[in-house]
Amino acid sequence: MTLKQHMKFWTWVLVIFVIGLLLLSNILLPFVLGMGVAYFLDPVADRLEEAGLNRTAATSLIIGLFLLISIIGLIVLVPIIIEQTMNLLNGLPDYLSNLHDLFMPFIDRFIDVPALQDSEEFKKTVGDFATKAMTNLGTVSGNIIGGGLAVVNMVTLLVITPIVAFYLLRDWDDMVEKIDAWLPRKNAHRIRHIAREIDEVLAGFVRGQATVCLILATYYGLTLMISGLEFGLVIGIVTGLISFIPFVGAIIGFIASVGVALLQFWPDFPMIGVVAGIFVVGQILEGYVLVPNLVGERVGLHPVWVMFGLLAGGSLFGFLGVLLAVPLAAVVGVLSRFAIMQYLQSPLYDSNVETEEEVPGEGEI
Known part of the structure; x- marks a missing residue:
């Protein structure tokens, strides 16, 4: 394939990938979470295999412990978090009123704001606002809990995610080996190097x-x-x-x-x-x-690049986009560094260059 054909092929792959995300974003969340859990826990499964367990037993043990810890954490923490959150919302008018009383003497020294000087009026306004906020929160919560689709989605998330994580974690090494066998032989070594660098960034x-x-x-x-x-x-x-x-x-x-x-x-x-x-x-x-x-210091993901990726992913695909933002930012970062290095080693940059290095350089994006 010529360079033009390569670019055309990968452009179409990217377009199909983005369209797929847009069309299937409502059902992809448990699969993305399951893949994330499998990726996160794969080193643990490898260690257990080295200790003598087979892959299925190691995966069952890891996923079982992961679910047990998650359930215990939810049982212990969720009631406390809900109670403290509700107390915070109920006490918000008093807190804002105390904040008004605390800072008003300092504000009066520099600014004359009659609307803020009437403490009772301020408290009444804050109280009305907090009451309306609590009413809206209750309505939204009722809709979320009562909505059949939301309940189905939550049950689906809780049931499918562990199943997806189990099968992906069990078959992770086999899938990597299969994908490696599909690589074009001519560029397999280069693709493996890029994949290893992406994995290093993601793992780090x-x-x-x-x-x-x-x-x-x-x-x-x-x-x-x-x-x-x-x-x-x-x-x-x-x-x-x-x-x-x-x-x-x-x-x-x-x-x-x-x-x-x-x-x-x-x-x-x-x-x-x-x-x-x-x-x-x-x-x-x-x-x-x-x-x-x-x-570590060699992940190659600049904090500004991470923040941009998270905001862009959330804006385009919601919570699913937030989950995918950092992996995609890592991929884009590695590929960008590779492309820049190829350019610097090509005649486009220096007409005296006749050969190109196959190992991309280091750096941050």
Whole structure:
């Protein structure tokens, strides 16, 4: 095939892939989650195989433990999270009113805002807003719970995802071997090299960053709860989980925690300092211990590129797009580096170049 034919072929593959995502996005979620679980746990299955278990037994053990831990976590955490979330929503008018009373003297020194100076009017407005928000939340929740399609989708997600994860994890090595056999023989070595680099990026970022998020969610949730901060468990878990987006999780968690601490502990500055210190320690732990050891420095995914991928994926395909964003960003990053290296080693860049290297260079995108 000529270069033009290659480009045409892969362009059509990309078009068909995107159209397939758009048409099937409503049913792909359990399969994407199952594939993610299988990819995440494949190294564990390999270790168990090396220890003497066959692949089916290793897969059954891993998926069973994964489901058991997930179910126990849901049973223990979900009621607490729901209770703290409802308390947060119910107490929102009082918190906003306290926030008004706390900051109004400072605002009065610089700005004359008559509408904010009437505390009772402010409280009434906030109360009306919170009541309307609670009513809308209840309506939405009722529709979600009562909607037959939503129930079917949730049951499908909970049932199909473990099944997909089991079969993909059991057959992972066989599928990789089969796909390798389909590679065009002439370029197989180059495709394998690109695939290994993509796998290195994904393993370094997805597996590593997911582990970092779980550790941070546990750390922030427990420490904020032990400190006595109201809603500390919810704030901590959310902070840890959204740490998948670089810098965003820490910023949102710090603002939320310190904001609640100001309202709850004011003017107890040592306790406010304790809450702020928890995030300082968390950032030191993340930046100097967890990320260097679990994610590594050679994943080749720049934080801005990750944020762009997550926002673009969510905008185009919703939650499914968020799940696919980082893997696709990794693929695009590796292929882009490869394309740039090929260009730099071609006559298009330097007319004196007659041969090209087959190993793409390193770098970030």
